[in-house]
Amino acid sequence: MKRHQTADLEPIQFGGRYTLLRRLAIGGMAEIYLARQAAMAGFEKEVVIKRLRAELADDPRIVEMFLDEARIGALLNHPNIVHVYDVDEHDGIPYIAMEYIVGEELNELCRRGLMHGRFLPIEHAVELIRQAAHGMGYFHAKRGAEGTPLHDQPLEIVHLDISPTNLLVTQDGTMKVIDFGIARARGQRQRSDVIPGKLSYMSPEQAERSSNGSVDHRSDIFSLGIVLYEITVGKRLFRGPASEVVEKLVTAQVEPPTFARRNFPAALEAIVMRALEKHPADRYQSAYDLADDLETFLRDDRLHSGPVRVARYLDMLTHASGGQRRPELVSEAEIRRADGGDDLDFDSQVFDGFKPSEGAPGPEQAPEWEDPEQPEADVAKALGMELAELRALRTPVPMRPSGMAAVSGKETPRTPSADEEPSGVTNPIEKVEAEDAPVPKKQRAVTDEGDGDPGDVDIATDDEPPTQPITPTPLPGAMKSPASGERSSKPGFQLTPPNATPAVSPAKHPRAQTPVPVVGSSLLARSTPSRLPWVLVGTLIVAVLALVAYIVMT
Template sequence: MGALQPGTTLGGRYVLRSLLAVGGMGEVWRGADSELDREVAVKVLKDGAAKNETFLKRFRNEAKNAAGLRHPNIAQVYDYGEVDGTPYLVMELVEGEPLSTILERERTLSERRLVTVLRHTCNGLQAAHDAGVMHRDIKPGNLLVQEHDMVKVTDFGVSRGMDQTTLTATGMVMGTAQYLAPELALGKAATAASDLYAVGIIAYESVVGRRPFTAASAVDIAIAQVNDDVPRLPATVSPPMAKVINNLLEKNPRKRIKTAAELERHLATFTFEEPSLDPLELDPAGSTPDAAAGTADGSPTTVAPSEQRPAPARAMPPSIAPKSYRPHPERPSGPR
């Protein structure tokens, strides 16, 4: 399939209007469903990625897992198809911007705003977990923030249902190193606690202005996730928020808060000096999805067997796949 252009029609009904985002694996287009007369987002896998069996399975995995999820805090997948060997996903068009863009611009969030973002995220994650789907790549770029800070979780390309086999060979895991739970870095099975660890990294980053673990390479970051203590939070972080973050970033998943629903209920008890309407009481149907779309799917860092590099003295998670198939980083990995 050649380069896509505005006006291209996929599947006989989805007309591409304008390019919204480009990631390591694909492009996201603003489009129109001519049969249902509604605007949509269309994610198209790039030709090179479409020929890679792992990425193709990821793409189909997203279609299967996300299409079965119905929740206001999850970006809905409507359809899946292939044209001349190039697969595409048709998704809900979401008004808003990725949390990664907000953090790049504002560096930190107020705790009040962060609690709102996290509660919405938890509700979306709980719906996925209840359906037996672990996201496995929760990060700011996959949280689309709308008006009133309502969040839609997107990009289930690395997700895994309870009845599915892993997409990778034994000893390999997929995810983004900066948000990768220690157990995933060690090649263990993903659980709800693994997604909650990533939520903890996001919370830390949102109040401190940088991620807790940074290094020159993704594999070194993964090693730090497994071995290093979480850097002390500054005194500007409230004790309740610090307690939540430190709990979510426990190395042992059994010591973390058990479910996203439990985390949401705990966050709901947070109080702030100025009273405000509970943001989760706002009607999400009141927003019009016509301003922006989900981010490009950005292929996650692939962690490969540890024998590809000398084993250090401490625990060594798997190493990283070829750079040609890595996403563009959302933000610099070093301290700011």
């Protein structure tokens, strides 16, 4: 199980308008920090800063992927999708400012429920996937904004990495889709390869690595169908060695939920099996239709759920773990029972209010919920790929010519002259990172950086040390806080038209090679060396010639 790598920081000024407060995690591509944004009139807002790792900042391909994530996120404004506020650079390294969410990954929520014998109730599981499908339908249908090259044209956004680790449940019972790091959209720089998502949540066409355009938005629907199966049935769907998992994915070998849970509702089983059809044409053609069918199921079966009820379930799990309940979530009925002098213990009433339904998994089934670690060599072989190719796709590494020294993304330091005194100023972020070394393998923040689950086959280099466990806080996902839906309205943040062909040159600062205008003046292309001296020389020559001509004429 992967845990978050956190570290408290001395407040560090960052990017001119942010103050870094805490490092939340380190991922394969980025570092995640909790920060405070300050402005005039006492305005303050907590945000998450996702900063590209310095050693990757000179690879144009990786920088382009990082900025693609920011560009896609900036286009989306939906309550079930993480909000992106800003993108800029600091010390020559790009970063993204995004919503800071108090919550936890869906897989962690399920594990906590198993530990306490109160697995996620089926009505809440359906409600959470309904919310995720609602957000998915929104970004699948998103069209280009007015005044952009793709005005009113479908953007064809495909997430490609839907999994429980990329679905966050806030403490207020709302589902958030996060991590568009490998997402694809119309107008992006075309990629010749299909970047694989997490192995156990790929669609058949992803597992086959289809390159004929068959991987579209319906691939996300299949992946969400896997999550729906798992959190309603109570066990993982595609488990086992990598070769077996890929074979099951390619052939879409799915046992109906009633094989594992006899009392599984027939109407819900039909929804699950339709989402998991092998051929995209047989699945739901729209995530909105999936969301509508899930809502209809809850209504017809008279199952009651919603954000408040989900929040009370989370509150119960926190209480069972020894944490304090949120007073605002204590219902009037509970207060009346407590004041009525009932013999039953008040805390027991709270816990028993979420008794598992018949057939729900218990603590003894927790090992079945876990997936074993998959050796990356086996994953590459199962997908028909070279190991180096898989690593390059899943965990980008800098592409440098042999013998070139590693770079930090900053300007080459200038040697002071004899009459200058060295400043002795160092980068405070680098100092913190050096003190915390070595960096654990595959760390993940409860935000928009897609690492995580043991069975999710995230790729990392073999020479990295194992992940160090971090003690979880009593409150679920106490590492995020809700943020308003306010979004940055800076101009020039758009996807490029399909025929745009960006030129990539071995320039020192790859941010200047992005094919479209981006937010932040420091991300605009670097200007060429100043021509002012030559203009002055030319003007002087013209003046001299005019003077000579005047003298001759006189």
